[in-house]
Amino acid sequence: MIGLVGAVLALLGAVIAATGGGHHGETAEAAHHGASWVKRIFSSLWINNVYFTGIAIIGVFFVALQYVTQSGWSAPLKRIPEAFGYWLPIAGVLMLAAFFASNFTHNNIFHWTHAGLTNPSSPDFDPIIYNKRAYLNQPFFIARTVIYFAVWFFLFAKIRKYSLLEDKIGGTEPWYKMRRFSTIFIIFFAVTSSTSAWDWVMSVDPHWFSTLFGWYTFSSYFVAGLAVITYIVIRLKEKGYLQLVNQNHIHDLGKFIFGFSIFWAYLWVSQYLLYYYANIPEEIIYFYDRVKNDFYSPFFFLNVILNFAFPFLVLMTRDSKRQFRILKMTCIVVVIGHWLDFYLAITPGVMQKDGAFGLLEIGFAMLYLSAFGYVVLTNLSKAGLVAKHHPMLEEAKHHHI
């Protein structure tokens, strides 16, 4: 049922992307140089690759977090974030494909991949990128991306394997196994969440760097991932599934979204404020491109409103976190808001002043959303919706706040 809706969405997204792409391409071509709309497609692809990879990895992270902290309350809903992990292999393939295709068609997503930038005798020689060549070079970049996805998926597959085994044999043995792999995952993710953010998002602006960018990206991922988890849980609850989940669990998820929206805003302000104060040309360039650009600046401030002001004010009271309608609406706003966050991080870097926002961007986002939804929901339906032998199910049943 939901898969069908997803397929319809996907078709619609594709049609909008195709027609919208052609139409906007013509106008963009008239105004600017060459194949700007092809670059727009790659920019869009990259935003959605990064964003949905983030949501998928947050699903695994959420499950791992519950095991590492030995949490009981989340036991009845842990199958939902668990299903997110199945998006990872697809995301990895899509990401590498987009990277190679963009380089192959000379519409490079990453400025640093241009030839000649690191060659001292070339007219394009760039000393800043030259000094970063030990880290920012194509073989190492590809190797890192492959390693992230391989290890993430391996650890996810292990956790999932024991989760399914638990359904069959019960007992506490699978739980301890899952906790072991969760611990390894958390340690690995602590490092790779930062490095992947540098690789995939920050290196779009290779001259600029921010020391808290890894956390910033992670917090953005985390809020978006939590919002998707919460949305699916509420939808399933409304359809009559997940009997064990009650308002207290939903309330906890709401608190998670509320808290990490504030965490995101804290990092956003910390990053922005320091660059703003210091006003050093090589540092301020990132924000100069976004705030002082007539096209991006409305999005820049909309980003803060959607991702901080809205969830902060709406989810502040206890009642709003316990009402499904309000929480669902907030989830949708936050998911759109954090998509916008990645749009703002990536598009100005890839497209510079030629950035655009139209049907093409919306279409690709819808396409990815429906593909993601299809993969996650099909895999969700393949196993029991509740891990029936989870040792903490009884505790979760009496969860009360």
Next chain:
Amino acid sequence: MSTQSNKFILGIYDDEDVLLQGVAKVRESGVKIHEVFTPFPVHGLEHVLGYERSKMPRAAFLFGTVGMILALVMMYYMSYFDWPMIIGGKDFAAFPDFVPIIFELTVLLGSFGMCFTFFISNDLKPYKKPVIFDIRATDDKHVMAIELKKNSKLSYDKLTEILTNSGAAEIMDKTFEAKS
């Protein structure tokens, strides 16, 4: 707290599960409970006692809003009207500069405001003599206090009977003398 002679009847409970059921039974019989004292937090007690949710979050929001407005007014007055200075080449009224101060004052007033609201609403003040119904409530007993005046419809014997039936291990009287 007590300005005149107040007579209370106390039910002493050994176990928190008995207490929870006892409170429900006592309230069902139409008795108004003055207060229940427990040595540790008993989950669900506030539901059984029928307490309304605390209004403290609203106080916190109000104090926080006051702090935010105070910070905005203060910063704009100081750096725009009273003594404009160029700092780092920014505008006199540079909003991002004010964000940390807004945050700090919001948190400061929010937390202090809540703290003092809590003290006032619970009648906590320096040199106040604590009202102790039974000192064992700080050790291992749960104490339920019922004010006789507020339950004048029920006789003393009837109250004792209700308390006994609710599982109280011990029943005793407590009288607070007038202060003035």
